[in-house]
Amino acid sequence: MSDRNLLLLLSGLACLAMFGFMTLGVRAPWGFVLPFRGEKLVALILVALAVSTSTVLFQTISFNRILTPAVMGFDALYLLLLTLAVYGLGGIGFTALSPVAVFAITSGVLVLAALALFGTLLGQARADLLRMILTGIIFGVLFRSITAFLQRMIDPNEFAVIQVNAFARFNTIETDILILAAPITLVALMLSWRMRRRLDVISLGPATATSLGERPKQGQMQALALTAVLVSVSTAFVGPVVFLGLLVVSLAHAIRPTPYHAVLLPVAGLISVITLVGGQAVLERVLGLNTPLSVVIDLIGGCVFLILVLKGTRT
């Protein structure tokens, strides 16, 4: 199958998933259902694209196919920042802030923190993947432990404010940040798309990329910043989803092995949309919310992660 046909097929499936999400099990009048579900649909699509794109970017600049931003603790860092904000401001002060402001500030800080923490690591990633994995896992545990510690320190009422954010949730999406998050995501996705040919070259390794006239360090930092922005979007919308990115990008590599990001980015994005929107439609409307989608995704994604680790860390 040619790249074009594959993309058409995946787009068709994605449209089918969206159609199902919008129309299955409608009981209320359409005038209410369409805008209500429409907002959620837009948020889900943004999350799907943000997760797949950030994973592709991160895997390219770290030269591996096992690590994802989520595994490296990016979203744990986001939750830590959020918890720090609640701890510092108090629950009331925090809830008094508009969600848009909270999102803007936490995203901004996350980008800076990610560049500082992971930026230095990337230079050595190629030489030492194991060290990178270990560092990521330790960071993840560290962020989660500090978060848990702070959550014990604060008032139970304030804890409730964080708890909403601390679990993956696809049913109750915070659509009130859509106004800010949607344009940011679109800009980040567009910039990632414009980097696609540079990413192809960067994935050849720093020396070869330099020989071909690319500046790998600079490209890595840009991709890392984009990753941080995209992670903060998805975490703000639905909380931490650990294995979604790994799952959809591994599927994309399996369906279409390609060195070109011009193909990889849309294939992974569409698979992500199909998984998230289709999965949510089936679980929410057909199976009646018996199982949260995040559990299913993390179960399957976790298995994929194990398989990849057991197969070896070769890129």
Next chain:
Amino acid sequence: MIKVEGVTYQIVRQEILSDVSVNIPKGGVTALIGPNGAGKSTLLSLIARLMPLQTGTIHVDGQAIGQTPSDTLARSLAILPQASDIAPRLTVAQLVRFGRYPHSKGRPTPACLEKVEEAMMRFDLGALQDRMIDTLSGGQRQRALIAMSYAQDTDYLLLDEPLNNLDIAAARHLMKLLQTMARAEGKTILIVLHDINYAGAYADRIVAMRKGRIMAEGPPQSVISTQALAEIFDTDAHVVLQDGRPLVMV
């Protein structure tokens, strides 16, 4: 011409290069030889801008390394790094096509594709074009990488120990290809070699280094001698002349 002037390079206060000045004239094969730790690879990496310059200047055809934009330099200078750690999930044809990136930025023109085709022919890769890089033998892989650099179509090509892990047939084949590129197309090839006999047999010029300094430079028969080997390598290997080329009795 590659003009290296007053280059000193330190890693954690250890001097790798001490005030190195050398000119590599345009055209021909120049071999960099010297014992382990002499600073050959460092010098090559500095010329190729893989590492930032600390002190001194390097000019390639008048373009200052560190000041000329990287993508401009990529049209006149290509490097084949040591132990190429290239992503294995590429076919040979895809790899060679990347060589055109400095010219086309990923949108190959018909002229680019022609150049790629020519590179594949030239390096005898036609039968291998759809093979994945990680399924190739060391020699085939090295050939594919050099084909990529050839497609990049630069006047200068730097190679860091390309003969590592190659058997004698593959090594000789590669050196002959490089020699032809230099002679027939006027390319300037700067190559780090461990085996002095390959340098003696195929290079037009030799630059010998030791402990971060240039010890000698010139045509092979003037640089390689029993006495020079004793000075540069601390070894008492005997050198004989065979058809006007120096040969080290190992």
